Amino acid sequence: MRLVKSSVKEWKAAAACLAVVIVIVVQALGLRAGWPQEPAQPQVDEEMAKQEKIYRSRGADVPSGYVTNRGLSDYADLLPSGFCDALGSLGSSDRWLDIGAGDGQAILDYYAPVDAAAPAGKCSRLGGRARSVAMSIEDRRTDKWQQQAASVGDDRIRYLSGKRLRNYSGEELGKFQIITDVFGGFSYTEDLSQLLEKVLSLLEVGGGFYTVVQSVRLEDGKDKLDIYYQTELVDAAGRDVKVCSWLKQTACVKVGCESKSDWDAPSELINIRKVCSDVSVPRMKLLKYEAGNPPARRFQLEP
C-alpha cells in the first residue's frame, strides 16, 4: 500500500516538473520565433478612445492629416486605374457606396453638372447617373451637401452617419455595383477581415471594391528601405505577409493590385471584383492599434 502511495507521489511530482518544462519551452520557442503578442484590452480601448476624438474633431481641432474633403478627381488619382470607367458604366438603377466619405465631396462632384473646363479623362466629367450612398462615422455634411442633395433628391443620394459599416444590416444598405474606400474604414478599422467580409457581402456578383492603403508591404516588392509600415500583416508564425497576398486568399474574388512605390507614402491601390457569391475571407486578429490618421495597425492571420 505504502509502495503504491509513494509511486503516485513520484508520478505527480514528475508530471508537475514536465508541465513546468513544457511551459518554459513553449515560452522560449514563442519568444525566439518572434511570435507576436496580443495587445492588452485596456491599451486598445485607450487608443480607440483617442481615435474617436479624431473622428469627432471639428474646425481647428481637426488634425492636419485627417483629410475629409477629397473630390472625385482625387479619388481618380488614388484609386486603381479602372475606377473611373467602372463608375462611368453605371446605369440609373445601379448603386455606389462610398465607405468613409467624410464631407461626401466625391459624390457631390459625381452629381455636379459636367463642366467643359474640367480636365478630360478625369472621373469628374461623368455626371452622375447611379444612386449613391455616402457613409461616415461622424456627420460631416456641409451646407453644400444639403443644397446639392436637396436638388438631386433623397432617392438618388444619401448620407449615413452615426455608426460604423459593421453596424448596418444588409437589408438596411442593400446591394451595390461599386464600393469605394479612400482612407475610410479599410484604413481605419481594427477588424480588417470583418470589414472586407461586410464589403463583399454588400457587393453584387460582378461588382467591384476600389480602395487604397498606404505604408504597407507592396505587391511589387519595391519597398523603400527606411519605410515605416502603418498597416502590417503577419502569418501565424510571425512572418510578414503582404496585404495583397492576404486578399488573394479570399474565395470568390479577383484581386488587382497596383503598387506605388515612388509615392511619399508608398501605397497599394486595390481593386477586388466579386466573381461568385460564396465569399470567404481569411480571418485575422488584431495585434496592435495606435490612433492616428490613419492609425498604425498590426494583424495576424489565424492558422
Ligand SMILES: C[S@@+](CC[C@H](N)C(=O)[O-])C[C@H]1O[C@@H](n2cnc3c(N)ncnc32)[C@H](O)[C@@H]1O
Ligand atoms: C480621413 S476621412 C476620409 C474621407 C474621404 N474619403 C476623403 O478622402 O476625403 C475618414 C472617413 O472614414 C470614416 N470611417 C472610418 N472608419 C469607418 C468605418 N468602419 N465605417 C464607416 N466609416 C468609417 C470616418 O468617419 C471618415 O468619414
